[in-house]
Structure formats: C-alpha cells, structure tokens
Amino acid sequence: MADDINAFVPGPRVHIEGRPDGPLSGLTFAAKDLFDVAGQPTGGGNPDWARSNPVPTRHAWAVQRLLDAGATLIGKTITDEVSLGIVGENAFYGTPINNRAPDRVPGGSSSGSAAAVAAGLCDTALGTDTGGSVRVPASFCGLYGIRPTYGRLPVTGMMPQAPSSDTTGWFARDGATFAKVSSVMLGEAIPTILPRRLIIAVDAFAFADPEVGEALRPMVERLRSFIGDVREEVMAPAGLTQWARAQRTLQPSEAWLTFKDWIDRDNPRFAFNVARNIILGSMIPESERGWARLVRREARGRMRYLLPTGTILCLPTTPFPAPRRGEPLSVASEQRDCLLCLCCHGGLTGVPQVSIPSTTVDGLPVGLSIVGSHGCDATLIGVGRALAG
Amino acid sequence: MADDINAFVPGPRVHIEGRPDGPLSGLTFAAKDLFDVAGQPTGGGNPDWARSNPVPTRHAWAVQRLLDAGATLIGKTITDEVSLGIVGENAFYGTPINNRAPDRVPGGSSSGSAAAVAAGLCDTALGTDTGGSVRVPASFCGLYGIRPTYGRLPVTGMMPQAPSSDTTGWFARDGATFAKVSSVMLGEAIPTILPRRLIIAVDAFAFADPEVGEALRPMVERLRSFIGDVREEVMAPAGLTQWARAQRTLQPSEAWLTFKDWIDRDNPRFAFNVARNIILGSMIPESERGWARLVRREARGRMRYLLPTGTILCLPTTPFPAPRRGEPLSVASEQRDCLLCLCCHGGLTGVPQVSIPSTTVDGLPVGLSIVGSHGCDATLIGVGRALAG
Numbered sequence: 001m002a003d004d005i006n007a008f009v010p011g012p013r014v015h016i017e018g019r020p021d022g023p024l025s026g027l028t029f030a031a032k033d034l035f036d037v038a039g040q041p042t043g044g045g046n047p048d049w050a051r052s053n054p055v056p057t058r059h060a061w062a063v064q065r066l067l068d069a070g071a072t073l074i075g076k077t078i079t080d081e082v083s084l085g086i087v088g089e090n091a092f093y094g095t096p097i098n099n100r101a102p103d104r105v106p107g108g109s110s111s112g113s114a115a116a117v118a119a120g121l122c123d124t125a126l127g128t129d130t131g132g133s134v135r136v137p138a139s140f141c142g143l144y145g146i147r148p149t150y151g152r153l154p155v156t157g158m159m160p161q162a163p164s165s166d167t168t169g170w171f172a173r174d175g176a177t178f179a180k181v182s183s184v185m186l187g188e189a190i191p192t193i194l195p196r197r198l199i200i201a202v203d204a205f206a207f208a209d210p211e212v213g214e215a216l217r218p219m220v221e222r223l224r225s226f227i228g229d230v231r232e233e234v235m236a237p238a239g240l241t242q243w244a245r246a247q248r249t250l251q252p253s254e255a256w257l258t259f260k261d262w263i264d265r266d267n268p269r270f271a272f273n274v275a276r277n278i279i280l281g282s283m284i285p286e287s288e289r290g291w292a293r294l295v296r297r298e299a300r301g302r303m304r305y306l307l308p309t310g311t312i313l314c315l316p317t318t319p320f321p322a323p324r325r326g327e328p329l330s331v332a333s334e335q336r337d338c339l340l341c342l343c344c345h346g347g348l349t350g351v352p353q354v355s356i357p358s359t360t361v362d363g364l365p366v367g368l369s370i371v372g373s374h375g376c377d378a379t380l381i382g383v384g385r386a387l388a389g
Numbered sequence: 390m391a392d393d394i395n396a397f398v399p400g401p402r403v404h405i406e407g408r409p410d411g412p413l414s415g416l417t418f419a420a421k422d423l424f425d426v427a428g429q430p431t432g433g434g435n436p437d438w439a440r441s442n443p444v445p446t447r448h449a450w451a452v453q454r455l456l457d458a459g460a461t462l463i464g465k466t467i468t469d470e471v472s473l474g475i476v477g478e479n480a481f482y483g484t485p486i487n488n489r490a491p492d493r494v495p496g497g498s499s500s501g502s503a504a505a506v507a508a509g510l511c512d513t514a515l516g517t518d519t520g521g522s523v524r525v526p527a528s529f530c531g532l533y534g535i536r537p538t539y540g541r542l543p544v545t546g547m548m549p550q551a552p553s554s555d556t557t558g559w560f561a562r563d564g565a566t567f568a569k570v571s572s573v574m575l576g577e578a579i580p581t582i583l584p585r586r587l588i589i590a591v592d593a594f595a596f597a598d599p600e601v602g603e604a605l606r607p608m609v610e611r612l613r614s615f616i617g618d619v620r621e622e623v624m625a626p627a628g629l630t631q632w633a634r635a636q637r638t639l640q641p642s643e644a645w646l647t648f649k650d651w652i653d654r655d656n657p658r659f660a661f662n663v664a665r666n667i668i669l670g671s672m673i674p675e676s677e678r679g680w681a682r683l684v685r686r687e688a689r690g691r692m693r694y695l696l697p698t699g700t701i702l703c704l705p706t707t708p709f710p711a712p713r714r715g716e717p718l719s720v721a722s723e724q725r726d727c728l729l730c731l732c733c734h735g736g737l738t739g740v741p742q743v744s745i746p747s748t749t750v751d752g753l754p755v756g757l758s759i760v761g762s763h764g765c766d767a768t769l770i771g772v773g774r775a776l777a778g
Contacts, residue, residue, distance in 0.1 A: 048480075089659050092438075263661050264717045269480050273655050275664030326651045 005097035007116035022070020035060040036157035048268035050125030060157025071187035077112025091271035107137030138355040140322035142365030144178040150350030152360040165347030171336035175388025197311040201235040202212030204315035219358040246295035247344035252281025307373040321364030394486035396505040411459020422447040422765025426545035434468040437657035449546025466501025480660035493711035496526030521732030523558030527744040529711035531754030533567040539739030551643035555735030586700040590624040593704035608747040635684035636733035641670025708752030
C-alpha cells in the first residue's frame with residue numbers, strides 16, 4: 001500500500017518511536033521533507049537541495065513536539081520542489097496518489113503528507129503552509145488541515161520559503177484525532193465553547209465554482225445552526241484579486257531571496273514551472289513590493305475589523321475540487337491563479353485557518369474553511385470537532 | 390579512457406560501421422546527441438526530451454553522410470541541455486572533461502563531441518552551432534572546428550533550437566583530417582589556392598583579453614605571410630555589443646517557439662540557468678525582435694561589403710581560454726555575455742567560420758578564427774590546412 005501511493009521520499013523509510021505514555025501514544029505521523037529529522041537528509045523535494053546542505057543533527061521543532069507527545073514517526077513525505085507548488089506534482093519524485101480521487105492531483109506543496117493521511121498510512125502528518133500548501137491538499141484529499149496563526153509555532157528546523165508567510169501545519173482524517181494532535185501542537189486545550197458570530201465571506205464564495213458553492217451549502221447551514229448570529233460580508237472590499245496579487249508579489253520575492261545564493265552557487269535542476277516561479281520572483285521591482293506591503297497592511301486591518309474575538313468567517317477552501325493529474329502548464333497556471341485568490345489571505349494577514357472535509361462534487365472532495373483572528377486556532381479546531389460530532 | 394572523460398551519453402554505446410572503401414574509411418566519428426541515429430533515442434541533453442519524442446527510424450543527414458563516406462560511428466555525445474549553453478556543463482549528465490585543460494570547461498553546447506575528439510577517442514565528431522556551439526568548444530579544446538555557411542548543409546534529423554541560426558558542424562585534431570572530413574561534408578574539393586586579402590577585425594581583437602590577442606599574434610603573422618594584402622578594419626561599426634544584443638534577442642525568441650509546446654505539455658526539468666534562458670526568451674517583446682531583425686539585415690550587408698570573394702577576415706574565436714568548471718551562475722553568465730560578442734556574427738549573418746587551434750595562454754588552448762563570405766567554406770578549410778602544414 002505505502003509504495004502504491006508514492007507518498008514517501010525514495011529510499012529507506014525513517015522510523016522513530018514516540019515517547020511512551022504521551023498524549024499521542026499509539027498515533028503515527030509522517031513529516032513533509034521540509035522538516036529536519038536528525039540523521040536524515042532534508043530533501044526539500046529537489047534532488048540538488050540535500051546535496052548542498054548538511055544532514056541535520058537535530059529534529060525540527062514540530063517533529064520533536066510530536067515525538068515528545070508520544071507519536072511515532074513513520075516516514076518523510078514528498079513535497080513540491082522547495083515547497084513551490086500548489087497542485088502536488090513533482091517532476092523528480094512523481095505525484096503522490098490522492099486515494100479519494102486517483103486521477104486527480106493531491107494538492108501541494110504538502111502533497112505526500114496529505115496523501116499518506118488520506119490513505120490511512122498514518123494518523124497525522126506535518127505540512128507547511130506559505131500560500132496554501134496545507135489548506136489546498138486538505139481540501140483536495142478530504143482531510144482536516146490547519147494553517148496556524150503566523151508566528152505562533154516555532155519554525156526551527158523547517159526549510160524556509162517566504163519567511164514572512166511560512167507556517168507549519170498538519171492533517172488528520174477525523175475531527176477527534178485532529179483535535180488531539182492540535183492540542184499538543186498548540187499547547188492548549190481545545191475549547192468546547194463555540195464562537196458567537198459567523199461571517200459568510202460572499203466574495204470568496206463568488207470566486208468558487210457554482211457547484212462547489214452549492215455543495216458546501218449544507219455544511220454552512222450546519223455551522224449556522226451552531227452559531228446563531230450569521231451575516232454575509234465581503235472579505236476583501238477591493239477584491240481578492242488585489243490581495244492575491246499582493247501575495248504573489250511578496251511571496252515569490254522572498255522565495256528568490258531565500259534561494260538565490262544556493263542557485264547561484266549550484267545551478268540546481270528544477271521543473272520548468274518551478275524555475276519560472278523563481279525567476280519571475282527575481283524580477284519583481286521594489287515599487288511593486290512596496291505596493292504589496294501596503295496592501296498587506298490594509299488586509300491585516302480588514303481582518304482585525306472583521307474578526308473580533310468570538311467571530312469566525314467561513315469560505316470555500318478551494319474554488320474547485322482537485323484538477324486532473326498531468327494538465328499542461330498553461331492550464332495548471334490558470335488553476336493556480338484561481339486557487340491563490342482563495343488562499344492569499346493566509347500568507348498575507350497571518351490569520352489561522354482550518355479546512356474541514358465537507359462534501360464532494362462529482363465524487364471529488366472539497367473543504368469548507370473557517371478563519372478566525374490571530375491566536376484563536378484552538379477555537380477553530382473546536383468548531384471543526386463540533387461539526388464532525 | 391572513454392569513461393574517464395564523460396564525453397558520451399549514458400548507456401550502451403552505439404556502433405555503426407561505415408560503408409567499406411569510402412573516402413573516410415578507417416576514420417571514426419561521434420555524433421552530438423542532437424543528431425538522430427536510427428533506433429537510438431535522441432536525448433538532446435535533457436532527461437525529458439527523449440521521453441517525449443519517438444525513437445528515430447532514420448539517421449540524420451549528417452550522420453548518414455559520414456557513414457556513406459566510410460566513417461564508423463562510435464557513440465553519441467553529451468550536449469548542453471537542448472543545445473542551450475556555451476560552457477559545456479550539463480547538470481543531468483555532467484561536464485565532459487577537456488583533456489587539454491582538465492580543470493576547465495570544454496565549451497558547449499557540443500561539449501562531448503569536442504572532448505571526445507580532443508581526447509583521441511574518435512577522429513572527428515558532429516556538433517551543431519547556433520550561437521557558437523562548435524566554435525567555442527573548438528577554441529577551448531584546441532581543435533579545428535567549423536560552422537558552415539548557414540543553410541548550406543541539410544539539417545534533417547538534427548534537433549532544432551533557433552532555426553534561422555542553426556547549422557551543423559564538426560571537429561578534428563589535425564588539418565589534414567579536418568580537410569578530408571570537410572570535403573565529404575561539403576561535397577567539394579578543398580582548394581589549395583589561398584584568398585588574396587585578409588582583414589584583421591580590430592574590434593573583435595579589442596574584445597579579447599589582452600593575453601589572448603598577444604598569444605594569437607604569431608598565428609596572425611603566419612596568416613599575413615600567406616596572404617600579402619592585409620588591412621585592419623572594424624567588423625561591426627555600431628559595435629559587436631549591438632550585434633550580440635540582436636542575436637540574443639532573435640535566438641532565445643526562436644528557441645522559445647521551438648520548445649514551448651513541449652514545455653507546456655511536459656513541464657520538463659532543466660538546470661536553473663537553462664530554464665532562465667528559455668523564460669527570458671519567452672518574454673522578449675515583438676518590438677525588440679523587430680529591431681533585432683533590422684540589425685541582422687544591416688550586419689549581413691556589412692559582411693557582404695567586408696568579404697567579397699577572395700577576402701577573409703580573422704578574429705579570436707573566444708575572448709579567453711576555457712573558464713574553470715563549476716563557476717557560480719553569476720560568473721558564468723558574464724562569461725557567456727562576452728563569448729557572445731565574438732560569436733554573434735555567425736548566427737546573425739550566416740557566414741562560414743573555421744576555428745584553428747592556434748596557441749595557448751597559461752597552457753590553455755585558444756583558437757584563431759577565419760571567416761569568409763557565404764559559400765566559401767572550402768576556402769577557409771584550405772587556409773586552415775595551409776596554416777597547419
């Protein structure tokens with residue numbers, strides 16, 4: 001089974017037992033190949049990254065956290081190259097199989113982690129989210145997934161991409177496991193008290209394919225039944241397109257700064273589309289970056305205004321279910337642009353977001369997301385658990 | 390020996406005996422992996438090219454020509470990826486060893502062909518030249534090499550790059566073998582009558598490193614002693630820099646058109662610098678291309694004016710000897726820009742050029758080139774043979 005879905009990096013599988021008698025004892029987890037595991041090369045999804053970087057001698061913070069809580073590490077998972085990708089296709093290591101939709105992509109860049117959890121190979125798995133890399137595969141593979149509040153959890157030992165947007169994240173198949181793991185990761189009990197107000201982000205729903213909006217309606221109604229006070233509201237008054245543009249100005253510019261010395265020294269190999277993203281990032285003028293920083297400031301203010309304590313917001317995690325595997329680049333690029341419009345608020349504003357497996361469209365999973373103010377991660381997890389129950 | 394210098398593509402070596410009793414019987418040759426050999430995949434220096442293209446059922450014209458003349462094919466050689474490269478480093482297959490300067494690059498993109506001939510593994514080898522891909526490795530490896538008149542020899546079965554500049558070409562270690570092979574390829578006897586006039590391209594010499602100009606002086610004097618009438622003249626009145634800019638506008642634009650459908654369909658892997666060249670090519674606006682086409686027209690007129698029948702021109706083939714292997718991209722890019730200024734007239738105007746192994750600088754080979762009017766390829770070969778004698 002494990003080899004069938006191509007979730008794990010090539011070579012012998014790492015196995016590290018969790019501490020006995022921890023809160024997560026008995027659970028297994030996998031880690032995206034962006035997280036350091038002592039004694040294992042961190043591959044970063046690119047054949048020339050590990051070659052140019054020393055084998056780590058310490059576990060990444062997130063790996064250590066789960067091991068200390070008793071979970072057992074059972075493997076490192078395939079990621080889009082240097083975490084630059086959103087559909088989950090890796091030209092060097094292949095595309096992990098999305099067992100909920102085998103002819104479809106798993107989503108990325110935390111592709112192997114999502115695929116492994118979806119296929120039942122482990123109970124939870126670590127991912128990273130810069131521009132949607134946990135949220136998108138969660139939606140496409142029918143999983144719970146979280147992008148925590150930016151800056152809340154240490155990113156020590158996690159390979160960076162765009163440091164002002166990078167977060168860790170994780171997946172689970174069911175609400176109870178998700179809550180258990182999240183409680184450990186966040187260092188906080190998951191509350192049973194639900195928020196008092198719900199905003200339905202109408203601009204985000206308008207961005208999704210009509211079938212997706214339609215399919216998500218019962219889940220929104222369920223949310224409405226838990227939280228009495230509901231109103232419809234625009235998330236980005238000047239347009240999600242503007243927020244997306246700002247994010248795709250800031251993120252690739254930072255990614256270029258992250259990787260440029262390595263690239264200059266080693267001339268690494270990349271799939272064409274990955275190289276293109278890096279190169280376009282290198283060409284963004286400072287004037288555009290200045291504009292994007294201002295948009296980020298406005299977007300953060302908007303989220304603070306929309307989401308006082310006790311208020312959460314819901315939106316479709318992705319505008320469509322998982323696209324087919326092996327689409328031409330021109331098609332995949334358009335899909336990526338649309339995805340970005342529903343994901344950009346995360347990297348731009350740093351708010352926490354949980355994607356809840358909600359429904360299917362033509363048999364393909366698609367998730368509903370809930371978003372809250374900075375630091376209310378546990379509340380969102382609690383809502384997810386309540387919806388599951 | 391053969392494996393030591395990494396000249397050949399990985400896998401079993403192809404071997405096809407030449408026709409008995411031909412003019413080249415007893416000679417061996419290799420073919421750059423851009424030429425079709427029936428029954429062998431044409432790799433093009435990139436792992437995703439062969440995968441996406443059918444195995445050819447016929448030999449390329451140039452391969453057939455040499456086989457029919459009696460030469461025996463002993464292997465296919467490593468090339469820069471899809472012939473986009475001038476230093477001869479291939480991130481997938483490695484850099485062929487320049488046995489005249491083992492810590493230096495062999496030059497590219499016909500890197501393996503030049504390395505194989507230089508190391509004595511075969512008598513001659515087929516290369517291709519779009520922007521300098523025969524001339525540069527000939528200079529760096531201390532070989533005879535020709536870029537024939539554009540359009541003179543069929544390019545059937547030769548993988549294209551920029552069709553308005555692509556030519557075939559070949560290498561040899563000595564003037565006699567070079568003349569013998571050239572006579573077959575050109576279908577013409579090599580004349581013993583020498584040109585009447587020599588132009589020393591002073592702008593090109595000014596572009597070369599001072600040590601290179603100094604080291605080439607005895608060879609220029611030898612040329613002067615054969616050809617009485619000598620004058621100094623500027624090759625490009627508005628600057629080789631302008632010609633180079635025009636060529637690097639036209640060539641990458643065409644290369645993009647050549648590869649874009651494949652790239653869109655297959656998202657192939659490339660070394661970063663190769664992807665960058667392709668992407669920059671895709672971004673060149675039509676206004677720039679229009680400008681470059683006008684510069685090409687002027688450059689062709691200038692060459693016709695400078696080079697009436699009976700006149701040849703000489704210049705350094707490269708501004709410097711082979712650079713070190715594994716230079717950072719920033720350094721390699723600068724080197725490439727300089728190389729282009731001495732090579733651009735070939736792809737831009739289509740004139741034939743022969744590089745003659747001439748001298749060394751600090752023990753590293755560097756070649757002197759002679760250029761003539763369209764169609765006078767055999768005359769240039771004759772001059773090369775006379776200088777060797």
